[in-house]
Every structure is written in structure tokens, then in C-alpha cells.
Amino acid sequence: MFSGRFRHIFIASLLLLFVLGGVLLSQAGLKVEAQGKSNVIPNNFIVVLKDDIGSPQDVANEMARTHGLSVEHVYSTALKGFSATIPQARLDKVKGDSRVQFVSEDRVVEAFAQTTPTGISRVNALVNPNKGTGIGVAVIDTGIDLAHPDLKNNIVANKSCIRGAKTGNDDNGHGSHVAGTIAAVNNDIGVVGVAPEAKLIAVKVLNRIGSGTWSSVICGVDWVTANAATFNIKVANMSLGGSGSSDNNCGNTNGDALHKAICNSTNAGVTYAVAAGNSSDDASKFVPAAYDDTVIAVSALADSDGQPGGLGPATSYGADDTFATFSNYGSVVDLGAPGVSILSTWKGGGYNTISGTSMASPHVAGSAALYIKSNPGLTWSQIRDGLVAAAEALNAGHTDPSGLHPEPVVKADSL
Numbered sequence: 001m002f003s004g005r006f007r008h009i010f011i012a013s014l015l016l017l018f019v020l021g022g023v024l025l026s027q028a029g030l031k032v033e034a035q036g037k038s039n040v041i042p043n044n045f046i047v048v049l050k051d052d053i054g055s056p057q058d059v060a061n062e063m064a065r066t067h068g069l070s071v072e073h074v075y076s077t078a079l080k081g082f083s084a085t086i087p088q089a090r091l092d093k094v095k096g097d098s099r100v101q102f103v104s105e106d107r108v109v110e111a112f113a114q115t116t117p118t119g120i121s122r123v124n125a126l127v128n129p130n131k132g133t134g135i136g137v138a139v140i141d142t143g144i145d146l147a148h149p150d151l152k153n154n155i156v157a158n159k160s161c162i163r164g165a166k167t168g169n170d171d172n173g174h175g176s177h178v179a180g181t182i183a184a185v186n187n188d189i190g191v192v193g194v195a196p197e198a199k200l201i202a203v204k205v206l207n208r209i210g211s212g213t214w215s216s217v218i219c220g221v222d223w224v225t226a227n228a229a230t231f232n233i234k235v236a237n238m239s240l241g242g243s244g245s246s247d248n249n250c251g252n253t254n255g256d257a258l259h260k261a262i263c264n265s266t267n268a269g270v271t272y273a274v275a276a277g278n279s280s281d282d283a284s285k286f287v288p289a290a291y292d293d294t295v296i297a298v299s300a301l302a303d304s305d306g307q308p309g310g311l312g313p314a315t316s317y318g319a320d321d322t323f324a325t326f327s328n329y330g331s332v333v334d335l336g337a338p339g340v341s342i343l344s345t346w347k348g349g350g351y352n353t354i355s356g357t358s359m360a361s362p363h364v365a366g367s368a369a370l371y372i373k374s375n376p377g378l379t380w381s382q383i384r385d386g387l388v389a390a391a392e393a394l395n396a397g398h399t400d401p402s403g404l405h406p407e408p409v410v411k412a413d414s415l
């Protein structure tokens with residue numbers, strides 16, 4: 001079926017919904033609360049002394065005796081002063097002291113909390129004590145931001161199949177987003193993945209605009225297969241695709257090299273999770289999703305609240321806990337997973353919220369890592385069947401008004 005020309009492939013995502021309000025992310029690791037009165041700590045103050053005060057410690061001691069203050073910290077370099085609990089009745093006297101420049105209210109500052117993306121909540125990953133520790137997951141995509149503070153500790157190898165790109169570093173963002181859903185680190189920043197202790201392998205097969213060729217994708221599949229033992233690669237995610245079809249014979253009947261490469265990689269012990277595609281069409285017209293004999297194909301669920309039951313607000317792509325209107329469908333689809341307004345990591349140490357079956361597939365890839373961790377030695381089809389058996393059945397937390405999506409929605413809590 002390959003006619004000799006390169007087939008261009010697309011990233012199966014909708015780069016539509018960029019992160020705007022709601023979640024504020026910063027590299028500093030600290031978030032100073034807004035200046036609302038609710039963040040003020042009652043009776044706690046920072047007393048700033050005039051710059052010519054010689055010994056803030058002496059002043060603090062003297063004022064503590066005089067006014068009944070309880071001094072905590074004394075400052076002498078960045079500013080002259082001290083923090084203290086000050087009785088309300090004494091506050092005006094402290095403020096009026098000739099040595100005092102001004103008095104600040106003390107306020108709450110907190111470590112910038114890691115946000116749990118709704119998709120991670122929806123698949124119930126965090127309650128599972130299994131974190132996929134040490135299972136290698138290859139992200140065959142635009143690369144991964146190798147220096148991302150929420151990813152780098154999990155990245156164990158990288159490879160570029162793109163001319164002009166020396167490493168598997170991500171110059172697009174898409175692959176970093178996929179990687180974060182699989183295995184963003186469970187720390188105090190950013191987001192967390194389905195399998196936060198799995199290991200990531202960055203395989204760059206798409207260029208900076210998210211475009212590639214089958215030949216570059218096969219380069220990635222080939223490298224993953226050759227290095228599977230070295231990096232314990234048990235899972236690969238391919239949130240990409242193009243038009244095509246399957247002979248369900250590993251491409252040997254219709255001469256499909258990509259299909260053959262993936263079958264051989266699967267036989268070498270790598271389980272492939274792939275995006276079904278975003279064309280509101282039958283996924284059997286798109287590869288690799290159509291390869292029913294060798295991949296797990298994933299459709300996109302619209303979930304707005306991280307919970308089952310359809311109680312969240314409607315999304316741009318359908319009601320809460322229904323399948324996204326853009327999602328491909330059909331008999332080759334094996335599982336659904338969250339794929340609308342998914343928050344994850346991005347290039348340049350950033351974060352982004354985007355939609356697509358590209359975002360759904362890594363929820364399944366991460367879940368496969370968990371399942372393989374607790375059930376080593378299974379074949380890819382046993383892994384698929386195990387994920388399907390543990391998944392949420394139709395009408396058991398989601399509905400399908402379209403009638404196109406009988407597939408269950410992945411659940412990670414019991415894997």
C-alpha cells in the first residue's frame with residue numbers, strides 16, 4: 001500500500017484551548033496569595049524599623065518587654081525589623097514608636113501546590129499505590145522537554161529521528177504534554193501523571209510544527225525496539241496518525257511497513273497505545289489506530305470535573321462524561337480516556353491545556369505501565385484485555401448519546 005511517496009502524518013490533537021485563567025503556574029515554586037484580607041494572619045505583624053537602627057535584636061527585646069510582644073524572627077540584612085505577635089491594644093503604640101518605619105500585616109504564603117489534572121482524577125490514578133516504578137514508556141512524538149522540572153527526573157533516554165534535531169528535546173510542546181500525562185513527577189509543582197514513577201524515553205519523530213513521515217516514525221519504532229531491553233521499555237505512546245488501513249496481518253498482505261514495524265516491536269514486548277484520531281470518523285481509516293492486531297486504540301472522553309456521573313458543566317466538545325464530538329470511533333477503538341481540556345507539561349518548562357485523542361492515549365499508556373508493573377510478562381493483547389476489564393463500562397459513569405462509542409473508559413485505580 002505504500003506507493004513510494006512519503007505520507008505525511010498529523011498530530012492527533014486540537015491545539016485549541018490554551019491555559020488562561022484558573023491555574024497560575026510559576027517556576028518559582030512559591031505563590032504569594034493575593035492581597036485579600038482573608039490571607040491575613042490575625043495579630044501577627046512584621047515590624048519594620050528605620051534603616052539607622054543599629055541593633056534590631058535590642059529593639060525587639062526592648063519592645064517585647066514594654067508591649068508584651070512575642071517576637072519570632074529578627075531581621076538585620078534585607079531589612080531591619082522583626083516579626084511578632086502584637087496584642088490589639090498595643091498595636092497603635094508600636095506603630096507610633098519613633099524607631100518604627102511601618103508595620104505590615106503578616107500573611108499566608110504557601111508552597112505552590114501541584115494541581116491534579118481532571119483527567120488524572122477521572123481515571124482515579126492517584127489512589128493506586130502502584131506508581132509504575134521503573135517501567136519505561138517511550139513517547140514517540142515531537143520529543144520531550146528534557147529539562148522540564150516536572151519531567152526531567154523521569155527521563156532516562158532520548159533519540160531524534162528528525163534531521164537537524166540532535167536530541168529528543170521537544171521544540172513543539174505536544175510530546176511534552178503527552179509525557180506529562182503519562183509520568184509527570186509527583187512533587188510540589190505543576191501536574192502529576194498516571195504513572196508518576198514510570199520512566200520516560202523521548203523519541204522525536206515529528207518536527208517543530210508537529211509534522212513527520214512514516215519513515216521517521218519507523219525510525220522511532222525501530223530505535224525503541226532495539227533499546228527496549230536497555231531502558232526497560234514496556235510501553236510506547238503514539239499520539240499521531242494519518243490516513244490508511246489495516247490488513248490485520250502486520251502489513252504483510254498490503255505491504256505496510258509501519259504496521260510491520262509496530263507488530264515486530266509489540267512482539268519484542270512493547271505495548272503500543274495510540275490515538276484514534278480527531279476527525280469524527282471511523283478510526284479504521286486511520287493508522288496506526290486501525291492496526292487491530294497490534295495496538296490499543298484510544299478515543300477521547302469529554303470530562304469537565306474529574307469525576308464520573310455526568311454532573312460537571314458541558315465542555316466545548318459535548319456534555320460531561322460523554323465522548324468528545326471530534327473523536328474518531330468504531331470497532332477498532334479499544335478504550336476511551338479523558339481528552340478535553342487536559343492540563344499537562346509543555347516545552348520550555350511550561351504547562352498547557354489542550355484537547356484531542358492525543359491527550360487521551362497517554363492516559364492509557366500510563367495505565368498500561370501500572371498494569372505491567374503489577375502483572376509482568378503478559379502479551380500486549382492480555383494487557384489490552386486487562387485494561388478493558390478494569391475500565392468503566394458504558395452507563396456506569398459515562399453515557400454515549402451518539403451511539404458511536406461502546407468502548408469502556410480506562411480506570412487506573414485497581415491496576
Ligand SMILES: [Ca+2]
Nearest residue numbers: 185187189191
Ligand atoms: Ca508535579
Ligand SMILES: [Ca+2]
Nearest residue numbers: 303305307320
Ligand atoms: Ca465528569
Ligand SMILES: [Ca+2]
Nearest residue numbers: 292297332334
Ligand atoms: Ca483495536
